[in-house]
Amino acid sequence: MNSIIKNQLINKLYWDRDVDPDYICGLLEGQPEQISGERTDLYRRILNSFDWYTILKIFTHEQLKHDVLNEQVISRLFPKDLRKRYRYARNIL
Numbered sequence: 261m262n263s264i265i266k267n268q269l270i271n272k273l274y275w276d277r278d279v280d281p282d283y284i285c286g287l288l289e290g291q292p293e294q295i296s297g298e299r300t301d302l303y304r305r306i307l308n309s310f311d312w313y314t315i316l317k318i319f320t321h322e323q324l325k326h327d328v329l330n331e332q333v334i335s336r337l338f339p340k341d342l343r344k345r346y347r348y349a350r351n352i353l
Contacts, residue, residue, distance in 0.1 A: 261317055269318070273305050288318070290327070303333045307346060325353040 263285075270284045287299050306315060307328070319328055329350035337343045 269310070269314075273302075273309055299327075300333055300336070303328045304336045307333065307337055308342070312349070321353055325350060329353070 266285060266288070267281045270279070270281045274284070284302065287302050290299075306318065310318075315324070315328075329346055334343050334346050334350070337346065
């Protein structure tokens with residue numbers, strides 16, 4: 261995914277906060293110096309905000325299975341039906 265599209269997605273995702281797009285891109289790329297709690301919040305925002313096909317463009321299947329769709333992220337989703345859907349998606353992957 262190119263940087264222009266990533267910046268557009270980040271602006272949509274963080275419409276309520278002033279964030280540095282480079283910092284968020286670092287979180288997406290898994291840079292170790294970034295704070296993991298913020299990464300969990302980022303994944304939660306992505307799962308709550310975007311449709312499944314957009315999420316598939318952002319992450320690889322391995323990233324989804326091991327990082328994005330982990331129980332710590334899924335348990336913070338709202339509503340309950342969304343948690344069920346992403347648990348099911350994780351089992352399928």
